[in-house]
Amino acid sequence: MKKIAVLTSGGDSPGMNAAIRAVVRKGIHEGLDVYGVYNGYAGLMDGKIKKLELGSVGDIIHRGGTILYTARSEEFKKDKSQHEAIRQLKDLGIDGLVVIGGDGSYRGAAKLTEKGFPCVGLPGTIDNDIPGTDYTIGYDTALNTVVENIDKIRDTATSHDRTFIIEVMGRHAGDIALFSGVAVGAETILIPERTFELNDVVEKLNKGIKRGKKHSIIVLAEGVCSANELAEQLKEKYHLETRISVLGHIQRGGSPTGFDRVLASRLGARAVELLLQGKSGRAIGMQKQEIVDHDIIEILKQKDPLPEGVYSLSQQLSI
Known part of the structure; x- marks a missing residue:
């Protein structure tokens, strides 16, 4: 193997640049030529590849x-x-590809692997929803961004004696909502993995009011419903006035935390090592602080489990 390439695909996440840097510098350290593919798989098909x-x-x-x-x-x-993408790579003499992204990006890497082109995947997504790794690149940064913003919202919620609904990202995975909710002491956390009864939400809010709470925070993952929808239901059925805040794409941006920078660097370097060892179709991650890799096809068949212990803790602490 003399030449490798790296691309980022899907939603961006803080730490992707650290992973790119690690792939390039580890590759050059090992005597490889390293190419960057611009604009993900679309750019790969169009030949937007540069050394x-x-x-x-x-x-x-x-x-x-x-x-x-x-x-x-x-x-x-x-x-x-997919065949055109492989042709573009082979025309430049590129022997292997590192793909940084989420579930959809992994599926693309798996398809190229099935067609005989060596690929390895790095988990780059703020949702922390990739099996085979405890953390994905960008999750820690997004979590800290959410916590920082909810802390600021709590200040105004307290000042005005209001209930706020904070909508955070997470269509299918509630990690951001769950962990940020625990971190900020939210009264209610709503995630896609668990159903909820609106009456239970109201009952918990009323308990807080009776004991003199001046504010309440509801953290809502976007995969449950929108903050607007929840606010309308609370007003229509229970005459409860709330304020909403949708954090949106602010969660994707910003300088990555030290944790994400180190994680991305370790995963990126390992990707180069695997390609040099002649391994492909691997999904790299970190489990129990150790860098691991799994068959990417098997990873795509799995579902990332909800951390039940943390969910149970959130229920116990928000009484």
């Missing part, structure tokens, strides 16, 4: 987003498009 040098990834470890940019591509799901 990267040490200086290409200088001064990026602290930056959010991705210098390679990213995109979602329905076209890449087609068999002929």
Whole structure:
């Protein structure tokens, strides 16, 4: 193996640049030529591929987003498009590909692997919903961003004696909502993995009011419903006035935390090592502080479990 490439795909997450940097510098350290693929799988099909040098990834470890940019591509799901992507890589003599992204990105890497092109995947998503790893690149930063913003919202909630509904990201996974809710002491945490009764939410809020609470915080994952929908239900059925705050894409941005920078660096370096060892179709992660890798096809068949202990704790502490 003489040449490898790296791309970022799907939603961006803080720490992707640190992972790109690690792949490039570890690759060059091992005597490889390293290429960057711009605009994800869409750029791969279009041949937007450029050789990267040490200086290409200088001064990026602290930056959010991705210098390679990213995109979602329905076209890449087609068999002929995957063959075109492989042709683009082979025309440049590239022998292996590192894919940084979430579930959809992993599926693309798996398809290329099935067609005989060596790929490894790194978990880059703020949702922390990739099996085979305790943490995904960007999750810790997003979590801290949410906590910081809810702390600020709590100040005004207290001042005005109000109940706030904070909508956070997480269509299918409630990790951000669950862990941030515990971290800020939210009265109610609503996540996609668990159903809820509106009456239970109101009952908990009323208990707080009776004991003199001046404010309440409801943390809502977007996969449950929108903050507007929940606010309307509470007003219509229980005459309860709330204020809403949708944190939105602020959760994706910002300088990555030290944890995410180190995680991304360790995973990126390991990706290069696996390709040099002739291994492909691997999904890299960290479990119990150790860097591990699993078959990417098997990972895609699994469902990332909800941390039941933390969910149970959230219920016990929000009485």
